[in-house]
Amino acid sequence: MNKDTLLNDQHYKTYMKKVHSMISRLPKHDQADIQREISSHIYESLNNYPETTVEQALENLGEPQTYLSEWVVTKKLETAAGTFNPFRIIWGLISGIVRHSAYAFKYILFGLLYLFTLAFGSLCIVKIIAPGHTGLFLYQQGFTFGFSSDIGNGHEVLGNKFIPICLFITILSYMVITVLLKMSLSKAKERLF
Amino acid sequence: MEANVIAKWETQMKKGTLDFIILLLLKKKDQYGYELLEHIKSASGYDISEGTIYPLLNRLKDDHLIESKWVEMETGMPRKYYSITSSGQLSLEKMTAFWTTLSGNLKNLI
Numbered sequence: 001m002n003k004d005t006l007l008n009d010q011h012y013k014t015y016m017k018k019v020h021s022m023i024s025r026l027p028k029h030d031q032a033d034i035q036r037e038i039s040s041h042i043y044e045s046l047n048n049y050p051e052t053t054v055e056q057a058l059e060n061l062g063e064p065q066t067y068l069s070e071w072v073v074t075k076k077l078e079t080a081a082g083t084f085n086p087f088r089i090i091w092g093l094i095s096g097i098v099r100h101s102a103y104a105f106k107y108i109l110f111g112l113l114y115l116f117t118l119a120f121g122s123l124c125i126v127k128i129i130a131p132g133h134t135g136l137f138l139y140q141q142g143f144t145f146g147f148s149s150d151i152g153n154g155h156e157v158l159g160n161k162f163i164p165i166c167l168f169i170t171i172l173s174y175m176v177i178t179v180l181l182k183m184s185l186s187k188a189k190e191r192l193f
Numbered sequence: 194m195e196a197n198v199i200a201k202w203e204t205q206m207k208k209g210t211l212d213f214i215i216l217l218l219l220k221k222k223d224q225y226g227y228e229l230l231e232h233i234k235s236a237s238g239y240d241i242s243e244g245t246i247y248p249l250l251n252r253l254k255d256d257h258l259i260e261s262k263w264v265e266m267e268t269g270m271p272r273k274y275y276s277i278t279s280s281g282q283l284s285l286e287k288m289t290a291f292w293t294t295l296s297g298n299l300k301n302l303i
Contacts, residue, residue: 003269036263036271037226037247043270044227045243060243067244071251189252 001046001054011054012042015064022068025076025095034068073100074188081182089178090114103188110184113177121170123147124163135162207239211249212258213292216277216285219259225272226250250275258284 006012019038023031038061045057052060073096080088093114096107126147127134137144137154144154158165211233218224218232230246233239253259258281265271277285 033273034247037273040225040270040272041227041243041247044225044272047269048227048231062242062244064244067242067248071248075251189255 001043003043006043006046006054009054011058015058019064019068022064023072026072027079030075069099070102074185078182078185081178081185084175084178086114086174089181106184110177110181117170117173117177120166120173124166127162127166135159207241210237212253213288215249215253216258216281216288219275219277220282220285223274223276225274229275
């Protein structure tokens with residue numbers, strides 16, 4: 001089969017549309033590379049076994065969802081974690097939860113850790129809005145860190161240092177969670193097959 | 194029940210040996226995806242789903258064990274050729290040593 005016949009084949013076009021929808025969130029360079037490689041594979045498959053039809057060749061290759069889904073989610077998250085961009089990481093985790101059910105629990109767990117970090121970081125804003133009720137309050141029995149509507153006879157000890165400390169812990173926690181996510185993704189990649 | 198156990202064991206064996214087989218084949222010569230797949234099937238007898246080889250090749254690339262380059266063909270579509278890196282050669286030497294010891298020991302056991 002020649003190249004033009006394949007490129008105009010309806011089954012091939014439908015298949016490549018499915019591939020495109022799977023990889024549309026990846027960087028343009030990766031998208032082009034994957035599409036090119038899949039096209040090349042189909043072409044070689046048809047020319048190595050001329051009796052094979054396009055439909056058979058596509059069936060042998062498998063549904064894009066079965067072999068691309070896990071890899072695309074992992075790749076997207078890995079790229080996002082590498083940039084430390086919170087929006088890209090959250091978007092990657094959501095995709096992981098929706099498209100990659102086998103690891104949904106793990107992605108939900110990481111999502112909760114990021115949510116906890118965000119909540120911790122938001123204490124800096126709360127401190128500006130309600131400075132008298134936000135801080136590290138020491139009581140006769142125990143302490144409260146964060147916002148407390150009833151401080152009673154508690155004594156706030158951090159004062160103006162609360163915001164920098166809170167910011168430091170938030171950033172540190174964000175970095176640690178992201179590094180853990182990257183480690184977990186590289187383990188997930190080892191299981192890809 | 195027994196068939197299930199064997200199926201799982203076979204899958205684990207395939208997973209564990211495919212990296213090794215790919216590196217061994219690429220050590221012989223640079224190959225494009227489809228060619229490599231055909232050689233994996235004939236060398237190992239593994240019946241693997243064709244699409245699954247690409248995530249695997251990408252992982253090996255990310256681990257710097259192999260690299261790839263596109264080669265334009267005079268007729269037809271361009272091919273993406275994979276080759277083993279120097280880091281891949283080193284890993285392959287270690288894998289080969291491990292495999293030789295393991296297979297020797299198992300042979301005695303069997």
